[in-house]
Amino acid sequence: MTELLEVKGLTKSFGLMQAVNGINLSIAEGSCVALLGPNGAGKTTTIRMLTGLLKPTAGSIIFQHLKKGEDPKTLLGYLPQSPAFHPWMSGYEYMVYAGELCGLRGSEAKKRAKELMERVGLGNAAKRRIGGYSGGMKQRLGLAQALVHRPKLLILDEPVSALDPIGRREVLHLLQELKKETSVLFSTHVLHDAEELCDDVVIISKGSIALQGSLASIRHEHRKPMIELSFEADPKSLAWSEAFRRRVNLLREDASMQLPPIETVEKHGDELRIIVNNIDAARQFLLEEMTKERLKINKLSIGHSSLEDLFMKVVGQ
Ligand SMILES: Nc1ncnc2c1ncn2[C@@H]1O[C@H](COP(=O)(O)OP(=O)(O)OP(=O)(O)O)[C@@H](O)[C@H]1O
Ligand SMILES: [Mg+2]
Missing domain, CATH: 3.30.70.980 (YebC, transcriptional regulation domain)
Incomplete structure (x- = not known):
C-alpha cells in the first residue's frame, strides 16, 4: 500500500502546556484510521496541525502526492469538531458557496452542490434553511462540504460525538460508504465508533501515542x-x-x-x-x-x- 501521509515527531506546545508530544504516524492510501483518545488527549490539536490550521512546534508532515508548490489543502477535506454554518442559508446555497471558495466556477459549483446533497442523503432538504436541520443533517452537510474538491484524504474531528443515536447511525452509515472512495482519518473518544468504522487505530493519551496498529492485530496480541x-x-x-x-x-x-x-x-x-x-x-x-x-x-x-x-x-x- 502506498503512503498518503507521513507524520514524524509532531509536537505542539501552548506555553508550558505540551498538548501533542512527538507523534509518529502514517496513513496509507485507501485506509480508514481512527484517532482515538479521551477528552484532552490532543486529537483536535493533532488534526488542526495536519490540516495546516495550526503551526507545529516541531516535527514534519509529509504528503506523498503533493506536487512542488502545491497546497496540502487541495488533498484534504476537513470537518471540524464544531462546524459553524450560516443558519439562514439553505443547504444548497451553502454547498455552492463552499464550491466557489474551492475555486469552482458558478455552473460547476452548482452541479457539484446538487450531486453532493444527493450523495449525503440531503437531496430533499437542499432548499431548506440550515437552521432547521437536525444535528445529523448538519454533520452530513459538513461531510458534503468536505468532499467538494474531491479530496484524497477526509479528516473528520469527532463527526458523531455530539449526535443522538439516530444521527450517529446516519453519519456512520454514510462514512461506511465514503471510506470506499477516499482515505479517512477520524477522531473519536468512543472505542465502539473506531471498531465500527476503521481497520487501523492510533490511541493517544496525554499528547502521546499509547498504542497503534490494526484493530485485528491489537485484539489478537492483547x-x-x-x-x-x-x-x-x-x-x-x-x-x-x-x-x-x-x-x-x-x-x-x-x-x-x-x-x-x-x-x-x-x-x-x-x-x-x-x-x-x-x-x-x-x-x-x-x-x-x-x-x-x-x-x-x-x-x-x-x-x-x-x-x-x-x-x-x-x-x-
Ligand atoms: N489554544 C490552546 N491554548 C492552550 N491550551 C490548549 C489550546 N488548545 C488545546 N489546548 C490544550 O491541549 C490539550 C489537548 O487539547 P485537544 O483539544 O487537542 O484535545 P482533544 O483530544 O481534541 O479533546 P476533546 O475530546 O475534548 O475534543 C488540552 O489539555 C487542551 O486544554
Ligand atoms: Mg477535540
Missing part, C-alpha cells in the same frame, strides 16, 4: 484469559475479595514472592475481573481458596479481556 467472579453481598465475601485484590497487587510489587497464577485483579462494580496467565491453574487456585474460606460465589465465568479493557488501561482511566 487478548488475555480472564476470570470474572462475583459473590453474594455478604460481608465475609466482600472483605475477602478486597483483601485478595490487595494481596495480588502487593505480591506483584515484590519480585521475590511466589505469585499465584494470576496477573491482575480489578474491581468493576460487584465483580472481580481477574486476568490470568493459565486458566486451569487459576481456576483451581481460586476454587480451593474460596472453598477453604466458605465464600458464597454467585458467578465464576471464563472469558477473555476485551478491547475496551485494554483501551481503559492504556488511557489510564
Whole structure:
C-alpha cells in the first residue's frame, strides 16, 4: 500500500502546556484510521496541525502526492469538531458557496452542490434553511462540504460525538460508504465508533501515542484469559475479595514472592475481573481458596479481556 501521509515527531506546545508530544504516524492510501483518545488527549490539536490550521512546534508532515508548490489543502477535506454554518442559508446555497471558495466556477459549483446533497442523503432538504436541520443533517452537510474538491484524504474531528443515536447511525452509515472512495482519518473518544468504522487505530493519551496498529492485530496480541467472579453481598465475601485484590497487587510489587497464577485483579462494580496467565491453574487456585474460606460465589465465568479493557488501561482511566 502506498503512503498518503507521513507524520514524524509532531509536537505542539501552548506555553508550558505540551498538548501533542512527538507523534509518529502514517496513513496509507485507501485506509480508514481512527484517532482515538479521551477528552484532552490532543486529537483536535493533532488534526488542526495536519490540516495546516495550526503551526507545529516541531516535527514534519509529509504528503506523498503533493506536487512542488502545491497546497496540502487541495488533498484534504476537513470537518471540524464544531462546524459553524450560516443558519439562514439553505443547504444548497451553502454547498455552492463552499464550491466557489474551492475555486469552482458558478455552473460547476452548482452541479457539484446538487450531486453532493444527493450523495449525503440531503437531496430533499437542499432548499431548506440550515437552521432547521437536525444535528445529523448538519454533520452530513459538513461531510458534503468536505468532499467538494474531491479530496484524497477526509479528516473528520469527532463527526458523531455530539449526535443522538439516530444521527450517529446516519453519519456512520454514510462514512461506511465514503471510506470506499477516499482515505479517512477520524477522531473519536468512543472505542465502539473506531471498531465500527476503521481497520487501523492510533490511541493517544496525554499528547502521546499509547498504542497503534490494526484493530485485528491489537485484539489478537492483547487478548488475555480472564476470570470474572462475583459473590453474594455478604460481608465475609466482600472483605475477602478486597483483601485478595490487595494481596495480588502487593505480591506483584515484590519480585521475590511466589505469585499465584494470576496477573491482575480489578474491581468493576460487584465483580472481580481477574486476568490470568493459565486458566486451569487459576481456576483451581481460586476454587480451593474460596472453598477453604466458605465464600458464597454467585458467578465464576471464563472469558477473555476485551478491547475496551485494554483501551481503559492504556488511557489510564
Ligand atoms: N489554544 C490552546 N491554548 C492552550 N491550551 C490548549 C489550546 N488548545 C488545546 N489546548 C490544550 O491541549 C490539550 C489537548 O487539547 P485537544 O483539544 O487537542 O484535545 P482533544 O483530544 O481534541 O479533546 P476533546 O475530546 O475534548 O475534543 C488540552 O489539555 C487542551 O486544554
Ligand atoms: Mg477535540
